[in-house]
Amino acid sequence: MExxxxxxxxxxxxxxxxxxxxxxxxxxxxxxxxxxxxxxFDNEANYAKFLTLQHVFHSTVSPLYQHADLQGLFPGxxxxxxxxxxxxxxxxxxxxxxxxxxxxxxxxxxxxxxGWLYCSEGSNIGAAFLYKETQKLNFDAxxxxxxxxxxxxxxxxHWRKFVAQLDALCLTEEQEALAVKGAxxxxxxxxxxxxxTGLSVN
Ligand code: HEM
Numbered sequence: 001m002e003x004x005x006x007x008x009x010x011x012x013x014x015x016x017x018x019x020x021x022x023x024x025x026x027x028x029x030x031x032x033x034x035x036x037x038x039x040x041f042d043n044e045a046n047y048a049k050f051l052t053l054q055h056v057f058h059s060t061v062s063p064l065y066q067h068a069d070l071q072g073l074f075p076g077x078x079x080x081x082x083x084x085x086x087x088x089x090x091x092x093x094x095x096x097x098x099x100x101x102x103x104x105x106x107x108x109x110x111x112x113x114x115g116w117l118y119c120s121e122g123s124n125i126g127a128a129f130l131y132k133e134t135q136k137l138n139f140d141a142x143x144x145x146x147x148x149x150x151x152x153x154x155x156x157x158h159w160r161k162f163v164a165q166l167d168a169l170c171l172t173e174e175q176e177a178l179a180v181k182g183a184x185x186x187x188x189x190x191x192x193x194x195x196x197t198g199l200s201v202n
Contacts, residue, residue: 001032001129016176017163020118023180027187032126034191038199041133046199047144048093053197054147055090055097057190058083060104061120064113073114074165080121085147092144103196105189107182111175114166115182119190121162128155 014022040050058081064070065081087097107113127148134145141149151158171179194201 001036001126015163015167016169016171016179017118017166019176020115020166020180020183021122024119024183024187027184031187031190031194034194034201037201038194040130040199041136044093044137047134047137047139048090048095049197049199051086051090051093051095053190053193053199055083055086055099056103056193056197058086058120058147059099060107060189061116061186064107064117064120067110067113069110070113070117073169074117074162076161077117080151082124082147085149089139089144089146092139092146103193105185107185109178109182111171111178112182112185114169114171115179115184116186118166118179119183119186121159124151124155125159 035050038046038050040046062081062083065077071077090097107116128150131141131145131148131150134140134148137144139145153161
């Protein structure tokens with residue numbers, strides 16, 4: 001399911017949010033393909049591994065949602081993390097939400113953190129499709145697929161609000177480059193975590 005980037009626009013003419021999308025489209029599509037190849041919705045055992053992967057990713061990004069400076073840039077950020085929803089999903093499947101702290105990445109640079117947040121918040125858009133797939137396994141917003149459910153305001157309005165916050169940042173070229181680096185690192189981290197959760201991608 002490839003992301004569509006308007007080819008008429010060059011990277012310089014795009015808004016910051018669109019530039020993030022443009023610069024990470026191949027990273028995204030790589031992750032998308034790897035996740036689908038691992039057949040996360042074929043059976044409960046695969047889904048359990050996918051939840052473990054989501055848990056590692058959301059455990060890594062969760063501290064960023066509590067970061068005071070980032071909360072200043074993105075009002076409402078503190079209400080958005082999906083870590084506790086993933087933990088409840090794991091419990092629904094009878095698993096303990098344990099995570100090896102050494103498997104997590106610490107993001108210190110605030111501009112790189114913006115890219116990580118972009119990756120995490122954007123993943124909610126594609127999650128519409130993933131959420132539908134969980135129905136096959138009889139999971140939903142109340143059991144097993146809480147973290148993939150839409151935000152209370154709906155996915156699109158919520159995403160538009162986050163995009164508007166990104167576009168209002170007015171970063172320097174250097175800061176933007178760090179944000180793009182952060183987003184690429186976030187996708188790379190996801191791929192690395194996927195390989196270690198035992199999901200088969202062949
Ligand atoms: C099988 C897994 C996935 C599928 C099928 C999928 C699919 C999609 C789709 C259809 C979109 C909307 C694209 C568009 O508007 O052109 C999207 C957006 C996005 N997804 Fe995924 N996605 C998946 C996994 C992920 C993961 C694991 C992450 C992050 C770790 C992620 C991050 C994003 C981001 C950041 C966007 C926003 C792009 C933008 O508009 O700037 N996706 N995804």
